[in-house]
Amino acid sequence: MLKLGQIGVGNQHPARIAKIQNCKDIAAAQPASEISMNSIVYQGEPGANSHIACLEAFPDYEPVARPTFEDALAAISDGEVSLGMIPIENTLAGRVADIHHLLPESGLYIVGEHFLRVHHQLLAPKAATLDTIKTVHSHTMAIGQCRNTLRSLGLKSVVAVDTAGAAREISESGDLTKSAIATQLAGEIYGLATLREDIEDAEHNTTRFLILSNEPDDAEYSDIPVVTSFVFRVRNVPAALYKAMGGFATNGVNMTKLESYQLEGAFTATQFYADIEGHPSERNVRLALEELDFFTNQLRVLGVYHASPARKAFATTGSYGS
Secondary structure: OOOOOOOOOOOOOHHHHHHHHOOOOOOOOOOHHHHOEEEEEOOOOOOHHHHHHHHOOOOEEEEEEOOOOOHHHHHOOOOOEEEEEEEEEEOOOOEOHHHHHHHHHOEEEEEEEEEEEEEOOOOOEEEOOOOOOOEEEEHHHHOOOOHHHHHHHHOOEEEOHHHHHHHHHHHOOOOOOEEEOOOHHHHEEEEEEEEEEOOOOOOOEEEEEEEEEEOOOOOOOOOOOOOEEEEEEOOOOOOOOHHHHHHHHHHOOOOEEEEEEOOOOOOEEEEEEEEEEEOOOOOOHHHHHHHHHHHEEEEEEEEEOOOOHHHHHHHHHHHOOO
């Protein structure tokens, strides 16, 4: 079985920040031949939240950056890396739409999950102050998640490709009127000062990541909670979705996630992504999946994996962590 590290939620611990000093030159330009198989790929630039998720979950793995989701998934498929850390949803922003389209066609398997509590920092060149900065640069979602702070500071927002990239660009410019919203890790990597910490508006801001592999590594049936993820398309008959879902209700299987999205530019071609609690070897889960299969024209299990302990924490406290 795949052995995960501290799967759950954590802050940007100094030990993780120190480790990145050894990884600063490991970026998208690194040749595939030089990448260790004891490595994990993420989308974005060094210092991104996905980078932090890699360090938290797999502290002994080498994090490898790739500019796009397509490039990250290809690195796994081509055997350049052994694992991938890919975001699928956020408590504020909702689903990461690209992944729902890319994952089913990638041929990859979900072997775990990780929840990351997202903290946004207001970063700027070291000589800058709250009085000198006029603009703030970051990904559109990060800007939206910090709008109350930005409004109170009177800063003009400028959309960037991603948070870590914005931090790098601000560092390179040295412009004391510019700032960025990014992680503490990005600030350490690019030599920026933190003008204000944890400026996110919501305390529950958390991203769920899927851990992907080229090979299935199905969790064994045990006392540890298991999640089964799959995609399906229902037959084009009246009440097909209603009937397909009936098997989970009658067999007592809890469905924690169900999302639909259009295929091939047609409003009549719909695919669904679902997460359920339980292992396919359990009788009630097996019966529910058999009934689902009867009402679908396509069903594919993407992964059977141990649930993160953060799921239980959220159910108990309503929050994934601090």
